[in-house]
Amino acid sequence: MPSMKAIKRRRLTVKNISQITKAMNLVATSKLQRARNNKAAIGRPVQDTFDIVYKTVSDESALEQPFVKPREVKNTAYVLITSNRGLCGGYNSNACKALAAHVKENGTNPVILPLGNKGRDYYKRRNGNLVDVPSPSETPSLAEAKQVADKLVKMYEDGQIDEVYLVYTQFFTVLSLEPIVRKVLPITPDYMRRVVGVDIEDGESWEDLGFFAKPDSNPASALNREIEFDSGMENVLRSVIPWYLSMYIYAAMASSALCEQAARMTSMDSATKNAGDIIEKLTLQFNRQRQSIITQEITEIVSGANALQ
Amino acid sequence: MAEAVDKKIELRVIAPTMATDKSPYKFSKAVDMVIMRCTTGDIGILPGRMPVSMVLGTGVLRIFDEDAENHMALVGGIAHVSDDVVTILSDVAQKPDEVNVEKVTADLEEFRRLYDETTDFNEKKKYSEETHRCQVLLEVAKK
Numbered sequence: 001m002p003s004m005k006a007i008k009r010r011r012l013t014v015k016n017i018s019q020i021t022k023a024m025n026l027v028a029t030s031k032l033q034r035a036r037n038n039k040a041a042i043g044r045p046v047q048d049t050f051d052i053v054y055k056t057v058s059d060e061s062a063l064e065q066p067f068v069k070p071r072e073v074k075n076t077a078y079v080l081i082t083s084n085r086g087l088c089g090g091y092n093s094n095a096c097k098a099l100a101a102h103v104k105e106n107g108t109n110p111v112i113l114p115l116g117n118k119g120r121d122y123y124k125r126r127n128g129n130l131v132d133v134p135s136p137s138e139t140p141s142l143a144e145a146k147q148v149a150d151k152l153v154k155m156y157e158d159g160q161i162d163e164v165y166l167v168y169t170q171f172f173t174v175l176s177l178e179p180i181v182r183k184v185l186p187i188t189p190d191y192m193r194r195v196v197g198v199d200i201e202d203g204e205s206w207e208d209l210g211f212f213a214k215p216d217s218n219p220a221s222a223l224n225r226e227i228e229f230d231s232g233m234e235n236v237l238r239s240v241i242p243w244y245l246s247m248y249i250y251a252a253m254a255s256s257a258l259c260e261q262a263a264r265m266t267s268m269d270s271a272t273k274n275a276g277d278i279i280e281k282l283t284l285q286f287n288r289q290r291q292s293i294i295t296q297e298i299t300e301i302v303s304g305a306n307a308l309q
Numbered sequence: 310m311a312e313a314v315d316k317k318i319e320l321r322v323i324a325p326t327m328a329t330d331k332s333p334y335k336f337s338k339a340v341d342m343v344i345m346r347c348t349t350g351d352i353g354i355l356p357g358r359m360p361v362s363m364v365l366g367t368g369v370l371r372i373f374d375e376d377a378e379n380h381m382a383l384v385g386g387i388a389h390v391s392d393d394v395v396t397i398l399s400d401v402a403q404k405p406d407e408v409n410v411e412k413v414t415a416d417l418e419e420f421r422r423l424y425d426e427t428t429d430f431n432e433k434k435k436y437s438e439e440t441h442r443c444q445v446l447l448e449v450a451k452k
Contacts, residue, residue, distance in 0.1 A: 041333045045323045048396045052389045056362060143325040146400075227391070230363040231348050239364045239387045243398045246325075 004289050011282040018275030024087065025268035031138075032174075032261040038139065039171070039254040043212035047196070049247040054192040056240050061233055062189070067156065067241050070186050076108035077131075077152060077161040079184075079249060081168040081256040082119035084135055088260050089267035091169065091177065092118040095256075098179035099167045111161055113148060115253065131155075140253035142246060149245035156185060164245075168252035169259035170210040175266060177259040182209070184248055211251040316356035317341060319394045320372060322381070324402035335402050336381065340374040343395055345388055360391040365399060367442050369449055380405060382449040384442050401442070408450040417443035 002010075062068050078099055082092045096119055103110050113131045114120035123130055133151065136144045155161045164185035170178050183191075193199060194207040197215040206214050229236045320343055322336040344353045346368020365388055370381040386399030417440060424436035 044333045048321060049323070049398065052362065052387070052396060052398075055360070055389070055391070141325070146325050226360065228359060228361040230352065230361055235348070235364050236362045236387060243387065
């Protein structure tokens with residue numbers, strides 16, 4: 001049985017930890033709101049970009065273009081979005097496991113671009129085929145996403161990769177966060193149609209990426225789809241692709257940043273509650289032990305007094 | 310006719326430097342007309358324009374609204390026009406007050422020097438593009 005001093009020391013340690021987890025919970029709550037606003041703000045630019053991408057790839061001649069025409073898959077790139085720091089429950093490991101499950105299911109040869117230290121460390125330990133990309137900051141920026149997008153475009157054009165998947169966490173509610181693996185390249189025009197919500201037929205549903213609200217059906221816009229390509233379709237498509245990837249990655253980073261704060265908030269909340277429970281148990285243990293010592297001392301005094309009589 | 314004159318186009322500029330805590334776009338406003346530099350030349354967009362996609366070059370975006378004319382430096386990217394909305398995605402989009410004149414002037418001198426020194430064709434092309442970018446930024450800063 002631990003001594004009273006040891007129990008007291010442990011209780012103090014748990015108390016200190018609970019103060020830290022409580023503070024982290026408060027910080028995460030505040031950052032969650034900022035991350036939520038950030039994610040909401042970029043929804044429209046992302047939607048605009050996807051709209052342009054859809055209008056470009058829906059042109060018949062686009063089907064034979066690189067980035068749209070599927071090719072034999074030798075290497076698959078995965079952009080894995082995790083956090084730089086831990087203490088956020090299963091947020092990081094869930095994303096890493098989702099990637100591993102996808103690789104196992106599809107039997108692909110993965111090339112991993114880890115955006116976040118935790119994902120990079122996870123696959124470094126498992127000797128994954130990693131491509132060095134700079135770790136993003138806590139608040140994602142389009143400039144950071146663009147660096148990764150440019151790298152992906154170059155690798156795709158050089159034939160180093162034949163497919164690109166994005167692994168990120170989609171936010172539903174604070175308690176419901178889901179790791180998602182989505183194919184980004186080559187672009188499937190039909191899939192993009194469902195993403196931007198144009199001509200959704202019976203039996204089909206709008207593809208919710210978690211980046212923007214369901215678009216209004218706009219028949220005038222849907223009909224008015226014949227586009228003139230001023231610099232030629234190929235050139236427009238070649239210029240659109242880096243933007244498509246940048247905005248996709250940027251939105252996924254914003255979604256993941258929101259999920260990270262939500263996961264940290266809930267895990268710190270439960271850590272604080274658990275610490276409270278432990279403090280309660282230790283206090284009880286401490287009081288019992290103190291009581292038993294007092295009882296023993298009284299018994300000893302009483303027995304001593306009896307022996308003297 | 311009066312209806313056509315009253316009509317405006319929505320200009321939306323998306324750039325890596327945009328701060329989404331203020332607005333989702335780098336620049337967003339209903340305007341009368343825009344003129345932009347594309348790889349095929351300058352193109353003016355008025356309300357009612359048929360849908361068009363263009364690859365942008367390095368140049369000045371001229372924004373006409375009411376009687377005022379505003380400017381923005383654009384470096385590459387694409388522009389798409391549809392349903393009276395002009396969406397511009399550009400690597401660099403800077404308003405006159407955002408240009409750091411001192412730095413850009415120093416960069417311009419440096420790129421000119423590098424251009425003169427190198428004999429490699431690709432290097433010359435790269436420094437020529439950088440020089441042009443600096444010139445456009447300085448042009449916008451003067452507006």
